[in-house]
Amino acid sequence: MTTPPRQADLTAPDSAECQPPTDDGCTLCGLPVPAQSYTDPGVDGVFCCQGCLEVHQALESTDGIGREDVRERAETDSSRLADVDLEAEGLEEAFLGIEGMHCSTCEAFLETKGETVAGVVGIEASYATETARIIYDPKSVDATELPDRLSGYGYRAHERGERTERSDEGQALVKFLIGGGLFGMMVMVWYGVFLYPTYFGYEPVADFGGYDGLYVAVNIWLMTTFVLFYTGYPILRGAYVSLRAGVPNMDLLVATAALGAYAYSTLAMGLGRTDLYFDVSVAIVLAVTAGTYYEGRIKRRATDLLTDLTEQQVDEARREGGETVPLEAVEPSDRLLVKPGERVPLDGTVVEGEASVDESLVTGESMPVGKEPGAFVRGGTVVTDAPVIVEVGEGAESTLDHLVSLLWSIQSARPGVQRLADKLATIFVPLVLALAAGVTLLLLATGSGLSAALLVGLTVIIVSCPCALGLATPLAIAAGVRDAAQRGIVVAAETLFEDAPDIEVVVLDKTGTLTTGTMSVVDVRTEGNTAVADGGDGDDTEAADLLARAARVEALSEHPIADAIVEATPDLETAAVEGFERDRRGVSGSVDGEHVVVGHPELLEGKGLSVPADLESQIETARAAGDVPVAVGWDGRTRGVIVVGDAPRSRWRETVDSLGDGREIIVLTGDEGAAADRFRAVDAVDEVFAGVPPEAKAETVRRLRTRGPVAMVGDGSNDAPALAAADVGIAMGSGTKLATDAADAVIVGDDLAAVDNALSIAAGTNRRIRQNLGWAFTYNAIAIPLALTGLLNPLFAALAMAASSVIVVANSVRSI
DSSP states (O other): OOOOOOOSOTTSOOTTTTSOEEEEEOTTTOOEEESSOEEETTEEEEESSHHHHHHHHHHTTGGGOOHHHHHHHHHTTTTTTTTOOHHHHTOEEEEEEEESOOSHHHHHHHHHHHTTSTTEEEEEEETTTTEEEEEEOTTTSOGGGHHHHHOBTTBEEEETTOOOOOOHHHHHHHIIIIIIIIHHHHHHHHIIIIIHHHHTTOOOSSOTTSHHHHHHHHHHHHHHHHIIIIITHHHHHHHHHHHHHTOOOHHHHHHHHHHHHHHHHHHHHHTTOSOOOHHHHHHHHHHHHHHHHHHHHHOOOSSOOGGGGGGTSOOEEEBTTSOEEEGGGOOTTOEEEEOTTOBOOSOEEEEEOOEEEEOHHHHOOSSOEEEOTTOEEOTTOEEOSSOEEEEEOTTOOOHHHHHHHHHHHHHHTSOOOOOHHHHHHHHHHHHHHHHHHHHHHHHHHTTOOHHHHHHHHHHHHHHTOHHHHHHHHHHHHHHHHHHHHHTTEEEOOTTHHHHGGGOOEEEEEIIIIIEEEEEEEEEEEETTSOOTTTTOSOOHHHHHHHHHHHHHHHTTOOOHHHHHHHHTOTTOOOOOOEEEEEETTEEEEEETTEEEEEEOHHHHHHTTOBOOHHHHHHHHHHHHTTOEEEEEEETTEEEEEEEEEEEEOTTHHHHHHHHTTTSEEEEEOSOOTHHHHTTTTOTTOOEEEOSOOHHHHHHHHHHHGGGSOEEEEEOSGGGHHHHHHSSEEEEETTSOHHHHHHOSEEESSSOTHHHHHHHHHHHHHHHHHHHHHHHHHHHHHHHHHHHHTTOOOHHHHHHHHHHHHHHHHHHHSSOO
16 A cells, blocks of 8 residues: 655645645545555555545445445435436536425426426436436526426425525415414304304204305305415425325325315305315314424524525635636636635645645644645635645636535435325325225215215215324424424424434544534643643643743734634733744744744754753654644743644543444544544444545445444534435534535534434434324224214314324424
């Protein structure tokens, strides 16, 4: 195996990073491979880094399942477009957001509808992420036409980057209050005054055989029509979509019951009868709509969708001469000026200047990486402390933009998990409809009247409990979302409740998840003394003086390590530092007449400052722990060491132990060496994959899915594709918007223990959904036979249906 040597200085570039990439792609992640590639005699392929090689070696033959088996398990039916060669076939792809999808039937319908559009070769839709990927022929259809071509039937397609006005909740409230609350209440009032008394033998207030009765009936019919076709439109649309897709769902059963009662009552009204069941239609529509509205209202996103990523993406670039141009105007080999604090617009090579680059957003590595002429830099990373000139590479691509595109591709190929109720509906709905039709035909064949036969058939449909079945899932999910919010967890995708209980593998990102993700002073060690921060016998005054001198010099630097040292000195003096100098390995300047040097130990030695043996030992100890030792010296020798690192989160060990109870724990990180090795010694951690680039994280998760359902926990944009590829993605709220958009749940605070809480709440909610459905079907097992024998009429069927719904509601509102 060929591997470049790693330098002890974690801020310095390694030799592989300084080489521009070759044209051959990495076998695992597809990234360009550096000139000094990573290979192994026992492994087929060429890799861009040691992390990709190790992941490929560890997971290529897991359980005897190869790459295609993994993709078949992960994407079952959605990988059909994966092998389309866009460039060879002259095709292009587009990603659209889709509003209005609410089940897997919607996916099938939209995919079928989309492929009827001229010029569209294929489409993958995901209701879980409200995303669709469209492969199209630009010669036949323009990309700007696609949103209009795919909109309709209650769905709205729009560009993923388009910021839409979120007025859905307000519209739903108006629709429910006007269509449901007002007209539904009026229907029930008219029933209470004119119809219900007749069911109990009282004389009718109005003569339903004359004009007065017809007037009352027509008014009830008009108000019911508004409730059914306006408030109940989403239900009717869902039923229509299920029929078009050939996949029965709960909407079909609910719509059949509501429309059946409405149609029968309309006919009875025309015949002057009083057995009108418009109230049944109203009750069904209002109950199911109320449950769905409550579910939608209680949900809250922790962050906005990908449209808010614009603050992290670059849309302009500055040429070497200072001219600012749109990013699309930049050509390969153009030279761009990137100043401290700015993001590198596009992938390229440093040709002038030296600087430390923060790659955490893109690669997940916590330590800044030193870049000098000849070093490869990724688009989306941040130059921290000095300006550099970057020559744009071939293709003029940005690694950050590539991550966004990769995330969209994964999200569109990720089918939404079908709700358990809809799975059962594929069997239950046809069965109920067949029973209702069968008993109606049987009664007609045995001489019963048309009215009596239709009533029994209608009763079977009504008593099949569409309200309880329709409420079973949304109310339980709403309660789960509520309970999660009370514990600082925001549920971003309801599929969490379907997938989380089956998780067998938990993958934890290191930087920003197991650790805080920010540089901080871990310890201060002075010459001749033990660590003051660890409770040793060092001199606190001596350590404080060392830290204060270093902070005064570092205050003039923009490096992240300098920021950590300054932040650790709250009472920092603002006195001027004379003769300030910046070096790639540190800084120096005169403080109170003493020339203070702060930085890499080799920098101090190069300036003639000796490093005592005891401090040499402390430096090696810090490096072995994965931290950065910053030497501080003056007057001819090194006086102490400030240890800076990415500190682990509080209670992380307890959380890992809890998550590992019955599950496999994997730590995945872009860091290498000691920063990753510290987690190998943790008993609850089964494996650590280090040095894994962002593109390979998603592939790693896919391969791990051969071991069982996977939960991925991360925080950075580099984790977003892996979060989307996992069965369950959980993002830390302190992370980037790209990560939180890709996740199924977001931890609002920084408490890692909330990850275990999220899985527990999801499991509890899943049990409640099953309890609700279990009750509804138990009820059906008793009520449907009674309806088939004619022992129940539609009114008592509606009352029984209401009682069943009350039980479901009571079970759902309990806290988990």
